[in-house]
Amino acid sequence: MLLLTQLVAIAALAFISLKHEAIAQFVPPYSSVVVPVYKHTDAAKPLYSVQIMTTYVNMQFLHANFLIDLDAPFIWHDCILVWNTFAGSCPANTLCTYPVSCEEYQCTDVRTTYSYKNPSCPPVNNGSTLPGWGYCTCPVNVVNPITGSCDNALLDYDEFTVNTSNGRNVFNGLYGAYPNAACAPSSSFQSFPVNVSGVMALSSSPYAFPAYLNEPLERIMALCLPSTLSSPGVFFYGNSSYYLLPQSNVDIRSFLSYTPLINHPDSFGYFIGLNSIVIKTRSIDIPGNATTKLSTVDPYTTLRSDIYKWVVRRFSLVTKRIPPANPIAPFGLCFNASVNGLRVPDIEFNLQDGKKWSIATANSIKQVTTDVACLGFVDGGATSEPAIVIGTFQLEDNFLVFDLENSSFGFSSSLLRKKTSCANFNFTLTN
Known part of the structure; x- marks a missing residue:
């Protein structure tokens, strides 16, 4: 009986070892994520955006264009907050996200450590409650990178999806990122190019987009701005080789x-x-x-x-x-x-x-x-x-x-x- 127990234990240890070795040796087919970069000339100056998948509706992803900003401390975009996104409270053709409460640590961090030092931005206070819940929201200051004006937004929990790549091809496989971004009113984007409804923070801030792109991706960001309107440039994140035609x-x-x-x-x-x-x-x-x-x-x-x-x-x-x-x-x-x-x-x-x-x-x-x-x-x-x-x-x-x-x-x-x-x-x- 002792011998049988020892054999079972050895077999179990061997199985666990092989399982761990297989996990350790697994290498994903992608080394980076990739998104297209578009040039816009219908605003006060030429601007560039990345196109991101924002939400999954009716068996397909909705896409949104975000203005590229190497300075912004966090992402902000046109959306509205609802406490319960599953209760049918989100209007049709609208991006709804879940709010960060003023009592959560993200609210304090973003406000005190990563706020803009802009004289046009007034101090922020705890926001009012939203219908259907009892918690206060978390207002934050955002600065329009085109006009320099200050506006108010509400911190949220977002979900963005991007394609994976090996630097040569775009794969069907997707990568999800879950940043703390902020919802701003549609009026904040009047100076933006047509169909651009957000700001994509690509800065070194701990709340910028790169901070939410984690393993197996390495912390390397590549950007190639196009000079033409007809075809997109490219943004990579991860340690890839990079190939351009021809x-x-x-x-x-x-x-x-x-x-x-x-x-x-x-x-x-x-x-x-x-x-x-x-x-x-x-x-x-x-x-x-x-x-x-x-x-x-x-x-x-x-x-x-x-x-x-x-x-x-x-x-x-x-x-x-x-x-x-x-x-x-x-x-x-x-x-x-x-x-x-x-x-x-x-x-x-x-x-x-x-x-x-x-x-x-x-x-x-x-x-x-x-x-x-x-x-x-x-x-x-x-x-x-x-x-x-x-x-x-x-x-x-x-x-x-x-x-x-x-x-x-x-x-x-x-x-x-x-x-x-x-x-x-x-x-x-x-x-």
């Missing part, structure tokens, strides 16, 4: 250079060290106390006046053979675009560790009218802080990687020179 066997990571991300007090945005700007071998040194920020809502790179003055002076000198044109706001240096083959030197950002980010003509010269093209940099004023903000015109068709684990920033320079673009990811679903 070069389906070339990993985009082979094009990348990396520089450290720099922490900045009172900001969840992303900053890098810029030592100088070089235009045709002439270097314009950047003061050591000047900060450089990456932005997905500023349309053009903004330079503090002392830096802008030298950049324009140098660029004017090296393009003196191109006929000038009267400047068109907000630009200060413009050219006669009727000249065949308008070609200008690259503008090089010299970064920390000697890395160079080349800004090609496609990212430096903006075609404003049929006859006028302008240097796509603007004067931010004498007291601009940050001193340099790299805007979206300079980011388009550049593959950007934010390695949040190692606090580094990867950049490709223009993909057009690699015979591809941000609009060349294959979004066709595969099994």
